[in-house]
Amino acid sequence: MSQPRIDEDEARSLARALVADLPPARTPVRDFLAAQFDRGLAWINHPPGHGGLGADVRLQAAVNHVIKEAGGPDAFEINPIGHGMCAPTLVVWGTEEQKRRHLRPLFTGEEIWCQLFSEPGAGSDVAGLAARARRDGAEWVADGQKVWTTMAHRSSWGLLIARTDPDAVKHQGLTAFLLDMSAPGVEVRPLYQLTGEAEFNEVFLDGVRIPDAARLGRVGDGWKVVLTTLMNERVSIGGVIPPRGSGPIARLVERYRELARTDPATARLHTGAVADLWVRAEVLRLANIRLSQLRTGDTPGPEGSISKIIAADLNKDVYSELVTLMGAEGLLYESYDKVRPVLAMEYSTPQKAFLRSRANSIEGGTSEVMKNVLAERVLGLPGDPRADKDVPWRDIPRS
Numbered sequence: 034m035s036q037p038r039i040d041e042d043e044a045r046s047l048a049r050a051l052v053a054d055l056p057p058a059r060t061p062v063r064d065f066l067a068a069q070f071d072r073g074l075a076w077i078n079h080p081p082g083h084g085g086l087g088a089d090v091r092l093q094a095a096v097n098h099v100i101k102e103a104g105g106p107d108a109f110e111i112n113p114i115g116h117g118m119c120a121p122t123l124v125v126w127g128t129e130e131q132k133r134r135h136l137r138p139l140f141t142g143e144e145i146w147c148q149l150f151s152e153p154g155a156g157s158d159v160a161g162l163a164a165r166a167r168r169d170g171a172e173w174v175a176d177g178q179k180v181w182t183t184m185a186h187r188s189s190w191g192l193l194i195a196r197t198d199p200d201a202v203k204h205q206g207l208t209a210f211l212l213d214m215s216a217p218g219v220e221v222r223p224l225y226q227l228t229g230e231a232e233f234n235e236v237f238l239d240g241v242r243i244p245d246a247a248r249l250g251r252v253g254d255g256w257k258v259v260l261t262t263l264m265n266e267r268v269s270i271g272g273v274i275p276p277r278g279s280g281p282i283a284r285l286v287e288r289y290r291e292l293a294r295t296d297p298a299t300a301r302l303h304t305g306a307v308a309d310l311w312v313r314a315e316v317l318r319l320a321n322i323r324l325s326q327l328r329t330g331d332t333p334g335p336e337g338s339i340s341k342i343i344a345a346d347l348n349k350d351v352y353s354e355l356v357t358l359m360g361a362e363g364l365l366y367e368s369y370d371k372v373r374p375v376l377a378m379e380y381s382t383p384q385k386a387f388l389r390s391r392a393n394s395i396e397g398g399t400s401e402v403m404k405n406v407l408a409e410r411v412l413g414l415p416g417d418p419r420a421d422k423d424v425p426w427r428d429i430p431r432s
């Protein structure tokens with residue numbers, strides 16, 4: 034894609050004009066996000082008309098910064114799976130019609146999206162998935178079960194990967210679809226997590242009819258679509274560039290300061306640990322800035338796995354230290370009422386954030402799998418043994 038010569042100053046002034054014309058404090062969230070999309074400031078690298086200006090992807094950070102400073106809404110928080118994973122996949126693989134239909138309501142949060150990849154027998158090895166889609170004239174008929182589907186209970190659309198050719202080797206017999214979550218035969222059931230919330234779900238597909246026009250990419254190209262999504266997912270989870278000292282580390286430092294006032298002797302015992310975590314948070318932030326500057330194409334590379342691993346461990350350690358500083362209060366839990374959250378990743382209390390952080394090294398690919406990706410794709414080390422690589426999926430033993 035040829036990129037217009039917009040520099041960082043111009044990107045900033047476009048964002049300033051947006052917040053001046055639609056002051057966030059007086060503008061309904063959806064109206065603001067619709068205007069952000071229409072002015073090409075949603076995903077600045079997307080083509081004009083699809084939420085972007087066809088500009089350098091690295092300029093988005095400058096736009097986001099201006100909007101955040103002005104108190105504007107964050108489209109990612111409203112629709113994290115849609116914004117971070119489905120939209121970048123749609124823009125690479127979608128037809129013009131699919132992009133026109135889906136990107137705007139996805140960005141404004143009118144239509145929430147989920148990612149229907151994992152299954153009970155296929156998580157790390159997602160290419161081994163068993164949900165089937167069979168061709169029937171101008172439609173496909175899907176059957177099977179997905180699991181751990183974040184926000185499926187609020188989603189209008191899902192990015193579905195299904196097996197369309199069981200005779201092909203496992204990576205080749207897959208096809209991607211845009212699934213209307215209100216279609217007959219789609220059933221969503223809650224899965225309650227350690228936090229007491231059901232942020233994710235099981236999704237059952239029973240004879241669900243999907244028009245061929247909702248196929249994403251060519252038949253058999255599902256694995257390539259999956260890779261686009263996963264590369265974006267890793268950066269979307271681990272590659273965040275917050276202002277220095279903000280986010281979880283700010284919560285920890287604030288708590289430490291409070292303890293230093295009320296119980297300086299105990300606080301002193303924790304000074305080294307808190308400083309160490311602050312340094313780690315800052316190193317990750319700087320590394321993410323560097324990674325984002327190195328990025329040129331629309332899809333991030335395997336380096337995104339570095340941030341994903343580091344962010345997972347850091348987040349766990351920060352919240353662990355935070356509840357430790359809280360002493361006995363850290364053991365109190367606000368409520369164990371079973372909740373179906375409206376927003377994913379809403380960590381109201383440190384205790385909830387501590388429990389939720391345990392999932393960071395699993396969601397979006399486990400830390401062990403990220404290490405395999407880094408070993409093979411970045412360091413060029415020999416690959417994991419893959420005995421089923423050349424075997425038709427139908428013949429691979431399954432439990």
Ligand SMILES: Cc1cc2nc3c(=O)[nH]c(=O)nc-3n(C[C@H](O)[C@H](O)[C@H](O)COP(=O)(O)OP(=O)(O)OC[C@H]3O[C@@H](n4cnc5c(N)ncnc54)[C@H](O)[C@@H]3O)c2cc1C
Pocket residue numbers: 114147148149150151152153155156157158180181182183184233392395396397398399400401402405417
């Ligand atoms: C909070 C949360 C939200 C999620 N949201 C979604 C979602 O929206 N959509 C979706 O599709 N999925 C989602 N997932 C699923 C997630 O992608 C999977 O849980 C993850 O990929 C691991 O798969 P698994 O749970 O089947 O574990 P398994 O693959 O069974 O792994 C079990 C253990 O074996 C290790 N392991 C597996 N293979 C290897 C290997 N080759 N080398 C070394 N170690 C290995 C793993 O690291 C892990 O410790 C979510 C998960 C969580 C926790």
